[in-house]
Structures are given as structure tokens and as C-alpha cells.
Amino acid sequence: MATLIPRMLEEAVQARSGFAAIVAPSRWSRSETWSYERLLDASDRLSASLVAMGVGAGMRVAVMAPPSPRLFATLFALFRLGAVAVMVDPGMGLKGLKLCLGEADCQGFIGSPKAMIARAILGLCPGARIVAHIGNGWLPGYRALVEARSGGTPVYPAAPADVAAILYTSGSTGPAKGAVYSAGTLSAQVVALRDMLDIQPGEVDLSTFPLFGLYAPVLRMTAVIPIMDFTRPASVDAAMLLDMAARYRVDNLFASPAVLARLAKRAEEHGGLDRLKRIVSAGAPVPWPLVRRVRALLRPGASLYTPYGMTEALPIACPSDSGILGDALGRTRCGGGIYLGKPVPGIRVTILPASDEPLGTLPDSLPPGAHGEIAVTGPQVTRSYWRRPEADSRHKMTVDGKVIHRTGDLGYLDSSGDLWYLGRQAQAVRVGGKSYPADACEAVFLDLPGVSRVALVQAGPDCAALVVEPHTRISSANLKAEIRRRAAEVDLDVPIFTVLIHGPFPVDRRHNSKIDRGTLGHWAASQPEVSQGFNRSAIPS
Numbered sequence: 001m002a003t004l005i006p007r008m009l010e011e012a013v014q015a016r017s018g019f020a021a022i023v024a025p026s027r028w029s030r031s032e033t034w035s036y037e038r039l040l041d042a043s044d045r046l047s048a049s050l051v052a053m054g055v056g057a058g059m060r061v062a063v064m065a066p067p068s069p070r071l072f073a074t075l076f077a078l079f080r081l082g083a084v085a086v087m088v089d090p091g092m093g094l095k096g097l098k099l100c101l102g103e104a105d106c107q108g109f110i111g112s113p114k115a116m117i118a119r120a121i122l123g124l125c126p127g128a129r130i131v132a133h134i135g136n137g138w139l140p141g142y143r144a145l146v147e148a149r150s151g152g153t154p155v156y157p158a159a160p161a162d163v164a165a166i167l168y169t170s171g172s173t174g175p176a177k178g179a180v181y182s183a184g185t186l187s188a189q190v191v192a193l194r195d196m197l198d199i200q201p202g203e204v205d206l207s208t209f210p211l212f213g214l215y216a217p218v219l220r221m222t223a224v225i226p227i228m229d230f231t232r233p234a235s236v237d238a239a240m241l242l243d244m245a246a247r248y249r250v251d252n253l254f255a256s257p258a259v260l261a262r263l264a265k266r267a268e269e270h271g272g273l274d275r276l277k278r279i280v281s282a283g284a285p286v287p288w289p290l291v292r293r294v295r296a297l298l299r300p301g302a303s304l305y306t307p308y309g310m311t312e313a314l315p316i317a318c319p320s321d322s323g324i325l326g327d328a329l330g331r332t333r334c335g336g337g338i339y340l341g342k343p344v345p346g347i348r349v350t351i352l353p354a355s356d357e358p359l360g361t362l363p364d365s366l367p368p369g370a371h372g373e374i375a376v377t378g379p380q381v382t383r384s385y386w387r388r389p390e391a392d393s394r395h396k397m398t399v400d401g402k403v404i405h406r407t408g409d410l411g412y413l414d415s416s417g418d419l420w421y422l423g424r425q426a427q428a429v430r431v432g433g434k435s436y437p438a439d440a441c442e443a444v445f446l447d448l449p450g451v452s453r454v455a456l457v458q459a460g461p462d463c464a465a466l467v468v469e470p471h472t473r474i475s476s477a478n479l480k481a482e483i484r485r486r487a488a489e490v491d492l493d494v495p496i497f498t499v500l501i502h503g504p505f506p507v508d509r510r511h512n513s514k515i516d517r518g519t520l521g522h523w524a525a526s527q528p529e530v531s532q533g534f535n536r537s538a539i540p541s
Helices: 005-015 036-053 069-081 094-104 113-122 183-197 210-215 238-247 257-270 288-295 328-333 389-395 438-445 476-490 517-525
Strands: 020-024 032-035 060-064 084-087 108-111 130-133 163-168 178-182 204-207 222-224 252-254 278-280 303-305 308-310 313-317 338-341 348-352 372-377 396-399 402-413 419-424 429-431 434-436 451-458 464-470 496-501
Touching (some): 005 036, 032 036, 032 069, 036 069, 069 084, 069 210, 094 178, 113 130, 163 183, 178 183, 183 210, 183 313, 238 257, 257 288, 288 303, 288 328, 313 372, 313 402, 328 438, 348 402, 389 396, 389 402, 419 438, 438 451, 438 464, 451 517, 464 476, 476 496
Parallel strands (some): 020 222, 060 084, 060 108, 084 163, 108 130, 204 222, 252 278, 278 303
Antiparallel strands (some): 020 032, 163 178, 308 313, 348 372, 372 402, 396 402, 402 419, 429 434
């Protein structure tokens, strides 16, 4: 039987007795450090307080607060009680918050004072009968969630299939959906992360994504909580982050591609990344030039990992810088896709014929090299969405008792069994009755002079545009000439109608890294080069 999160925490306390589990630095006061014993005791006492309020097994409780030792202890308390933690990213915006929390129909709401004010103004979780704030001091009209004088709350005997959490997707490629995590899914995810990254007890973790920080203590790491606005990760103070990495002797750092780019820029001038053992970057495909840039800043023996997965299934694969920049890079630079490497142990990947429709029966998988939709099954794959039968119908299939998740991503398995990513199926561009995945095409142009990011977008019916975000001043004529040269060099079979230059790209709210190709496509369609419809030849002269 799988070891579930509450037991994992107890085992971590036994193995790391006396060591720091969480360190919370502060700009204005002394840092707060909790030992493993303190974390376990706090989760036990908070469990007693939650029970006194009426929280029990199976109850859905929304949790909205910035990372802190008390937040982590509260979440572990909910897992201890068998309650269902509902986690929604505040960065998705007020409209998204209201929609998701209304759908979740939570019986409880626990949040920071700021979240309490937002709840009152927006009417979040109107049906919640248990409402409490995490924070110091008194908040008019609300009771504080404080530790009971004594613990001793028994751990709920959850089965691996019992629902433990509902985690909402970012909503960057469609409406946000609640992925239902069972207790077994959570623990399988922790084990997979530990094994694929070779995490060792006693390592120090600095995570700019709260969920990875929460996992650190059960992975027997010390979690250092960065000083930042987690709803706007791209605005992080890179100097402060690197200073914290040095001060707390950090081994492992998680950063989305947007944060990683800021860290690389700072480190190129002042150093700092060479102290780390491991960097993990996810939330969006990491551009291969950024991988190469960061690799040059790491010490020998250190690695950059770019796990592939999604809220519904994570991790699926975990390529390292050596794999991305090795023999695979030649294929990536010619439009062959983003290298993901071998699926992680326990995950089975199949490639299905691409389709946006629900499938009544499981079709035959495609042979090596054939492009289609990536589908996965394994212990860290969620079984369903919360109250989204149409999403379940599109993305979930059960065969022989095992859930297969259709990711909506296009890719293929090569003859060696390595997985390659081509792009989101919903973001593929259609021209002349043929579909062209965006990410694979964009990777061809990422190292051109002056180019920061590239987006292949649908700029109207039967029209593809390549939109470029420059990082230096560059003339449109020179840029188009460079793109023509590169496309001819690799024999790129993508009918690009025009090349457009755009300022900073619109991106997702959660990681500030996923390109909003839909918004860029609408903008591109309004540009004179497209709207006037001149000479539709591939790669404009």
C-alpha cells in the first residue's frame, strides 16, 4: 500500500529530527525557522482546531494564502484529517477565482486577511460555513485559525483512492479546470519527483512555485520560502533570490522560464547560479537557448531539469540540459520538436491519432515517429476533473481499470523510445487544410540575432503569422531576411504568410511564461500586412 502524505511527514520527522523543515525569511524582521518536529506538532494542533470548527474527512476547504510555515502546517493538517484541500491560484484573476471557487462549492474557506477581504467583496465560497483566517492579529468579523493547546488528533485512515485535493489548472489554454487529486496521486507525485531528480535528505530547496515548496519537507528537504509576489513571478527580484540561495546554501531551485531568464541575466553579471546543485524549470517549455545560457552558468556536475507534465499528470518526463543540448538539439533546431527524453518510471506514454473529440474506444497507438496526441497513464495521473463531465469525456478514458489522460499536446515517440513535444493541439495553426504545431516551428528561430521569443499564430482563416518579441532593436527587413535564411536552411515546411514584431508578449498569469498565442493571433489579424491580404506567399520577401 502506498505511503500517503501524513505518514511521509512523520517519517521525515523521524529521519530529520532537530533539523529545519521550513525557513521563512523576511524583509522587515527576523526569519522564521520551523524544525520538522515543530511542523508536525503544528499540523497536529491545527488539526484539533479544525475538528473543533467542524472540519472532517471529505469536506472541501478552499485555502488561499501566500506560502508560510503556518500555511504548510494547515495543508498538512487538512491531509491529516482526510479533508479535501481546494487550491486555486490567485494569479488567475478575480473572475477566474470566483468561477472556480463557485464550482468547487467548498464547505470551508481558510485564507490570509487579504483573501478574506476578497471573499467579502467578491462573494467567494458563499456556501462555506467554516471561515477562518491564517495570520497574526485580529480581523474584524473573522476568527483566526490558531493551534489548539494540545494535539493528539488521529490520522484519518485514508485509502489511496480517497480525494485529497482539487488543484485548478492555470486556464492559460482554456477555462481553468479542477484536477481531482487522490491521496495516492499526491504521494506518487512526491515519489516521482524524488526519484527523477535524485533528491537527497538534507538538501535545501528554494521554490518560486508554492506546490513544490510544500513538497520539500516530505522530501526531507529544508524549504526556504522566497520573498516575492507569487502571483507575479516574472517580477521577482533576481538579486534577492540569488542572495537567498547563497545565504541558505540552497541545493535545489525551482523557477519558471520567466524567472529563470531573470536569474540568468543577473548571474551573467554577478554570478550566483554556480553554487546550486540543481535547477528545475517548468510551467512552460523552456527555450533551448535559455537552457544553453543557464548551463554555462552552472558548476560542473550541476544540472538543469525541465520536467514535462501538467496539473492533471506530473511528472511525465524529465529531460536534463545534457539531453536537450546533446544530439537532440540538431533535430530541435530543424523543427523536429522539443526533446523530453524517456518517460519517468511508472508512466506509460502512447501516441494517439490527433483529435479534439471524445473517443468512444481507445484507438490503436501510432508507431514510432508518427505525430499525434500524447496520452499517459500511471500513478501520478489524475482520474477526473471536478464537476466537468465534458472535460472528462474529452481527456479521460478508462481501460482495464487504468485511467488514460489525453494531454491535448502533440508529440511523438522516436525509435529509441524518447518522447518529443511539438505543441498544444489547440494552438496548432491550420493552413491549406494542414495543421502545424507552434512550439516545434518556433524553436527554429529562437537563436536568431535580436530575437527574445517567437510565436507562430493563426492570423485569420488559412493564414499563419510569425510574431517576434525582440530583445534588441532590429529592423523588420533584416529580421525577415534572417527568418527567410533560417527557414530555407532547415527546409522548414511551414507556410508563414508574414513576420510581425510585437513588444513584450502576453503570457499566462500563473508562471508568466506560457505565450498567449490566441491574443497574439487576434492582434496579428488586425495588422495591415494581414488584413489587406497581399500576395500570400510563404515567408514574405
